[in-house]
Amino acid sequence: MSQPSQQPHESIKRELSYSRRNRLDLFRRIPQADQGMALLSLSPKVQRYIMSRINDQELIDILNYLDPQQSARLMRRVDVKRAEHILEKLNVNARDKVEYLLRFNPRAAAGLMNLNYIVIPENSRFADVSKILEREEHATGKFPTILVVDDGHLLGELPGFELIRARPSQHVLPKIKKISTLPYNSPEHKVVQSFLRHPHDKLAVVDDDRAVLGVINTDDIIPLIHDRGPGGLYKFAGVTREEDAYDSALTKVKYRYKWLIINLGTAFLAASVVGLFEATLDKFVLLAVYMPIVAGMGGNAGTQTLAVAIRGLTLREIDLRTGWRFISNEMIAGTINGIINGIIVAAVAILFNHNPMLGLVLAVAMVANLLIAGLFGAAIPMIMKALRKDPASSATIFITTATDVCGFFVFLGLATLLLH
Structure with missing residues (x-):
């Protein structure tokens, strides 16, 4: 497909997410091959x-343009009888491959693989490989991954560029x-973990x-990241995974108002402190000028730690047994970052406000927060995981509350003790 022809289709795809009334008509305006x-x-x-x-024949025509793996992904969204x-x-050929892929758990490695x-065989020569490749490319139109086996057991991959450099009579081994x-039954997170740890x-x-x-190619896990990664991101922000970018305003309100009300309650708690x-x-009115700095730094630092924690829990890098080491490392890192930023904010207070005691209060509050x-x-996140709750769904609210309440209490408490 040429690049110029893609642009109108991209526009139509955006409209498909936006328009509810005309979705089917918009979809049918896209060329069948696309x-x-x-x-x-x-x-x-x-x-x-x-x-x-869409009717069955339309869906069949669509599947005929897709790879078996892509067809299997769509077929999993259709009821069994249909x-x-x-x-x-x-x-x-296509039916056999799609049925083969549908046999496997879609949430395991086999559900993500392509064919x-x-x-x-290990004793093959490059001339033999070239003939097999020619037949395969003629049948599928794609250059396949070349795997070398010994008695059915995998030995390794033959890179495609070796076909250019090698002589036809050379052995591939x-x-x-x-x-x-x-293994075929490895869960999704193991697949993602493998690609992340070993590029x-x-x-x-x-x-x-x-x-x-x-x-499984890198491209094959993009749908996994699209389907699951954004879901975690949406929950992280208090937005449901089923919410589309172009949903109506009332739909967005329905999905979000509960978290915002909870957030309002925690804001009142911080205000009461x-x-x-x-x-x-x-x-000391000047304290009000620095309050957003103390709260903002704590909130940002907490969010950074939360992101690392959720990633570690998702990829099984952190569990309840190793959690204490992770917590202690984050506390040490927070303390060091607090010292660095505390020195900076103290220097600003001394330089511009000519108040060394205020600088000391700010520095100590920054370290503590x-x-x-x-x-x-x-x-x-670890507590929520232990309680079998999703740590991405509401942890930000509790972390922000903790840093705001504790940060304001330490900052204003120290100011009350030292500045008086």
């Missing part, structure tokens, strides 16, 4: 909406490179006997 990729790029909710309204009918209408690979593998462009999915079942020091603020941010930013 409808499958357009459908895959939409949110699950919009996918289900469109697929439930899926069986549609699969019967696909060409035999764009060929397997060659000396030219293979190691390829990472994962590579692909890994092989194997069965219990190390026989190859499929290949400030109210305890009303006399101090009346006497960033220490608190490290503690709560690390501990709250």
Whole structure:
């Protein structure tokens, strides 16, 4: 597909998320060859909406333009009876591959793999590989991953560039490179973890006997990040995963108002702490100027720690046994960052306000608040995880409350003691 022709389709895809009345008409304006990729790029909710309204033949025509793995992703959004009918209408080769992929758990490694690979024996020569590749490319139109096996067991991958450099009579075995593998039943987070920890462009999915079942490319985990990563991000901000960017205003209100009311309650709690020091603020109005700095630094530091904690819990890098080490490291890091930033803010107070005691109060408050941010930013997600609650759904509210309340109390409490 040429680049110029993509631009109008991108505009239509954006409209599909925005317009409810004309979604089906808009979708049908996309050329049939591009409808499958357009459908895959939409949110699950919009996918289900469109697929439930197009007829079986339209869906079959769409699937004929997609890879088996992409077809399997869409077929999982169709009820079983309709899926069986549609699969019967696909060409035999495509049907066999889609049915094969649908056998596996969609939330495991096998559910993410593609079948764009060929397997060659270890004693093959480059001339043999070239013939196999020619047939494969003619059948699929794609250059496959070349895997080398010994008696069915995976040895490694033959990089495509070796075909250019090698002589036809050469054996492939000396030219293979190691390829990472994962058992077919590995959960999704293990797949993501493997790509994050050991950067590579692909890994092989194997069965219990190390026989190859499929290949996962970097591109294959993008839908996983799209479907799950943003979901965590939305929960992180108090926005539900099912909320689309172009939902109506009332729909957005319905999804968000509960968290905002809770946040309002915690804001009143922080305000009540400030109210305890009303006399101090009346006497030293300058303290009010620095309050947002103390609160803001604590909130930002807590959010940074929270992001690391959620990532660690999601990828199983942190658990309840190793949690204390993580918490202590974050507290130490918070203390050091507090000292650095405390020195800076104290210098500003001394330089511009000519008040060394105010500088001392600010420095100590900054250290204390960033220490608190490290503690709560690390501990709250772990506590919620232990209680079998999603740490991404509401942890930010509690962490912000903790840093605001404790930060204001330390800052204004020290000011009351030292400045008086």
